[in-house]
Amino acid sequence: MGSLKILAVDDDPVTRMLIKKKLIKEDYEIEIAENGVKAIELINNTFFDVVLTDLMMPGGVDGIGVLEAVKKKNSQTEVILITGFASVENAIEAMKKGAADYLQKPINFDELFLRLQKIENLIKLAKNAGDLREAMSVTEDNAGHTIQNLELKVGELQNQLYEIEDILLKYDLDPQDRIESALKTIGA
Amino acid sequence: MAKITPNEIKILSKYIYDISGIALDQSKTYLFETRFGKLIEAEGLANYSELYSKAKSEPRKTLEKKIIDAITTNETLFFRDTGPFELLRHKILPEVIDAGTAKSSKLLPTAIKIWSSACSTGQELFSIAIIIKELLGDLKKYNIKLLGTDISDAAIAQASYGAYNKFEIERGLARDKLQKYFTLTNGNWKIRDEIRAMVNFKKLNLMLPFGALGKFDIIFCRNVAIYFNLNDRKKLFNKLADSLAPNGFLIIGSTESLTGVCPRFVPKRHLKSIFYQVR
Ligand SMILES: C[S@@+](CC[C@H](N)C(=O)[O-])C[C@H]1O[C@@H](n2cnc3c(N)ncnc32)[C@H](O)[C@@H]1O
Secondary structure, eight states: OOOOEEEEEOSOHHHHHHHHHHHHHTTOEEEEESSHHHHHHHHHHSOOSEEEEESOOSSSOOHHHHHHHHHHHOTTSEEEEEEOGGGHHHHHHHHHTTOOEEEESSOOHHHHHHHHHHHHHHHHHHHHHHHHHHHHHHHHHHHHHHHHHHHHHHHHHHHHHHHHHHHHTOTTSOHHHHHHHHHHHTTO | OOOOOHHHHHHHHHHHHHHHOOOOOTTOHHHHHHHHHHHHHHTTOSSHHHHHHHHHHOTTOHHHHHHHHHHSOOOOOTTTTSHHHHHIIIIIHHHHHHHHHHHSOTTSOEEEEEEETTOTTTHHHHHHHHHHHHHHSOGGGEEEEEEEEESOHHHHHHHHHTEEOHHHHHSSOOHHHHHHHEEEETTEEEEOHHHHTTEEEEEOOTTSOOGGGOOEEEEEEOSSGGGSOHHHHHHHHHHHHHHEEEEEEEEEOTTOOOTTTOTTEEEEEETTEEEEEEO
16 A cells, blocks of 8 residues: 655664565565665665664764755655664654654554555645645736736826826817827827 | 534624734635634634634733634745746846935945735745845845734744744745755754844734835735735725835735726836836
């Protein structure tokens, strides 16, 4: 039932394989990376809806590094962090940097699927809102052009009327002359 | 959720009109229910009549404010419609600055006053501020006053704080501007101090007199008059005409029109955009 494209990053091969197996079973499209550096390579090449990353990883780029790279590349990608019990505070720090959620180890997959479902719903909502906005913007653009053209036309006509009024009010001139020069202003 | 009766719709519409000038379509029952349903529950009230009586009777108007927050449509985005902002950058600001510099003595910095008169959550005014910053660079030579006002306390509070969630921020704002003028704090994007310091926000009901704000070189009054009836629109644009400095500029929403509303304003075109000046 899943329709998200997910990248899972973990330095532990057992966890990696477990996540992959479980997510494939739920029909998610999944790729894996064994460290932060590899993850960033993948992120820079393809779009993922969700990046699921371990917080503590060796090799220079940890979960926060992955999070920062993701947010820099495309803020539409959501990041879920996986943390050990001891690093909950770091996880909260990460939420402040734009992570969508965090899970504690050992991963409870029911919980993970719930979070993914929530993200999927949000993405759908955002798409609906985006579609609506786009439809509104197209309508507004069109209406805007029409209204603005009319507005200018009316403005022009109004000015002509003022001119004609001015001419017709020149009581010192001969009525016939006034009428003729009034007609001239509208090109008649 | 409590159902609203036709009589309650009548009473509530009149009340909302009195406090905000917003003319609601009384056939839109769902609008009343979706906008006030939660409020009624949160306040522990039984129905819409109670909402009305409680709001009317509160001397501190806490509930009145909440009703205004609930009924106003704060829909807005950064650089909405783009046209007006290009207009500002390429035509209006250069003209206002030229005129201002010619007028002001060498000692005083050139004064420019701009008003976003229904600023909602601030995107319109911050877009203006960003354009000014980009166009003028060093602002010391100028005395720039940017004012944003709105009737909704909640909108003004968010505008003053200057932070936007990722859905709000992605709308209309190019990535380079986002990086340059905002910082990510606590999961939200906050406008940088250099831009925030350029603007001021305060609460103001456009139905009331606002002559005390003084004269403005440029007024944005976009997508708010659409909620008012024709008579109130006429009064509003008349007052706006009085609030414009000589040769001042008025910008309205892209689908709005002043035809039959305020003959004092003449529409003028620059490239693809329209602006208004007093005849
Ligand atoms: C749709 S928003 C427009 C925001 C922005 N000008 C734009 O075009 O993107 C309309 C705003 O008008 C405000 N508003 C409604 N009635 C008002 C009144 N009587 N006085 C001042 N503001 C009002 C609402 O609170 C809302 O934030």
